[in-house]
Structure formats: C-alpha cells, structure tokens
Amino acid sequence: MQDSSLQIDRLDLWPTTFFSCTNPEHHLIKEDLVSYFNAVSSDFEYDIESGVAVGIKDNLLESKFDIFKHDNEAVQELKNFCVTATSQALSEINGQLWRFLSDEQKSINIDESWFHITKKGGYHDVHTHSNCSWSGIYYVQQGDQDPLSDRFGGNNRFRSSTRMGYFDYGNRYASDSYEVSPEDGKMILFPPHVPHSATPYWGNKDRVVVAFNIRVGTK
Numbered sequence: 523m524q525d526s527s528l529q530i531d532r533l534d535l536w537p538t539t540f541f542s543c544t545n546p547e548h549h550l551i552k553e554d555l556v557s558y559f560n561a562v563s564s565d566f567e568y569d570i571e572s573g574v575a576v577g578i579k580d581n582l583l584e585s586k587f588d589i590f591k592h593d594n595e596a597v598q599e600l601k602n603f604c605v606t607a608t609s610q611a612l613s614e615i616n617g618q619l620w621r622f623l624s625d626e627q628k629s630i631n632i633d634e635s636w637f638h639i640t641k642k643g644g645y646h647d648v649h650t651h652s653n654c655s656w657s658g659i660y661y662v663q664q665g666d667q668d669p670l671s672d673r674f675g676g677n678n679r680f681r682s683s684t685r686m687g688y689f690d691y692g693n694r695y696a697s698d699s700y701e702v703s704p705e706d707g708k709m710i711l712f713p714p715h716v717p718h719s720a721t722p723y724w725g726n727k728d729r730v731v732v733a734f735n736i737r738v739g740t741k
C-alpha cells in the first residue's frame with residue numbers, strides 16, 4: 523500500500539547520455555566517402571594501419587587516426603557535419619554553462635578520427651576510448667544482409683559502465699547493454715568510458731564507418 527504523505531525524492535546522479543542524429547545530406551557525400559576510403563586503404567601496408575589494438579580487430583581495414591585532416595571535399599563536409607551536430611548536443615547537455623563560454627572555450631577539436639572498412643565476418647571487440655570528453659561513430663555505409671543468413675550483425679553494442687552484477691525485478695529498468703544498428707548517415711555521440719564493440723558483420727557489402735574522439739576548448 524502506498525503512503526501518499528511520504529515524499530520520495532529521486533536523484534539521477536550519474537546518468538549515461540548518448541546523442542543520435544542523421545545527416546540529411548548524407549546522400550550527397552556517401553559515394554565520394556566510400557570511394558576515397560577505398561583509395562586510401564589500397565595503399566595500406568597493414569590492415570590496421572593505425573597500429574592500435576590490432577589483437578581485438580579482425581577482417582577490417584582501419585586508417586591512421588587523422589582522416590579528418592585529409593584534404594578531400596567529402597571528408598571535410600563530413601567533419602563539418604560532425605562538429606556542428608556535436609556542438610548542438612553539447613549545448614543541450616551543458617545547459618547554462620555552455621552559454622557563458624567563449625567561442626574558444628567551446629571550440630570542438632577532433633584530434634583523432636579514423637575509418638573502418640569491415641568485411642564479411644569482421645568485428646571489433648570490447649574497448650573504451652581515452653583522453654577525450656566525447657566520442658562519435660558515423661555510419662557511412664551500413665552494409666547489407668547475406669541472403670543465405672538470418673544474421674545481419676555489425677551492430678555497435680554498448681555496455682553499461684556501472685554494471686550492477688545482479689539483476690532481479692527491482693532493477694529491471696536498468697538495461698545492461700544497448701545496441702545501435704548502422705544506418706546510412708546516422709551519427710552516435712557517446713561518453714568515451716562506455717565499453718563498446720562492433721559485433722561480427724555478416725553482409726556481403728563493405729560496412730564503412732568513421733569514428734572520432736573530441737576535446738573541447740583545448741588543443
């Protein structure tokens with residue numbers, strides 16, 4: 523029986539916030555991005571050209587972490603979209619604080635950015651990002667589904683960073699993981715400490731994504 527005189531104050535102390543949006547002009551840059559990334563990767567010495575965490579990636583090509591520094595029109599258009607969308611998201615989440623910052627303090631610097639071209643069976647095991655305040659994933663080409671398989675795969679699976687270790691009906695609200703299905707032109711912005719992975723991809727067409735790490739107000 524509920525006691526109507528009892529006031530329960532709810533404190534959401536450490537919420538985990540993601541942002542998601544879709545680039546309405548993705549169709550204008552998609553083919554150019556895929557072509558450019560294919561051209562860049564054709565010169566790779568190694569599949570994981572970045573040399574980062576090669577043991578947890580398979581059947582995919584990864585660029586060096588400087589793709590947004592490339593002087594390519596489609597790449598720069600994509601970078602501009604990511605910066606604009608991120609700025610809007612950070613304005614929303616930081617509220618009044620954001621409004622009192624100078625333009626320099628609000629400057630969004632994408633120090634690290636790279637692409638993945640994932641082949642059939644490719645995956646990226648669980649990891650986190652570091653030395654940044656936000657990370658993002660942009661789906662350039664979602665890929666397809668093998669007609670002979672009922673598995674689409676290639677989702678990004680995020681896991682709770684505050685794992686409870688025990689579940690019953692009392693904490694049923696708290697989901698342990700969250701999956702994002704790739705969609706052309708979709709961008710996900712997430713806290714870099716959240717563990718995530720790219721599940722094995724089973725389509726025949728390449729799955730192409732760009733990922734990036736952001737620092738704000740610091741070079």
Ligand SMILES: [Fe+2]
Nearest residue numbers: 649651718733
């Ligand atoms: Fe990642």
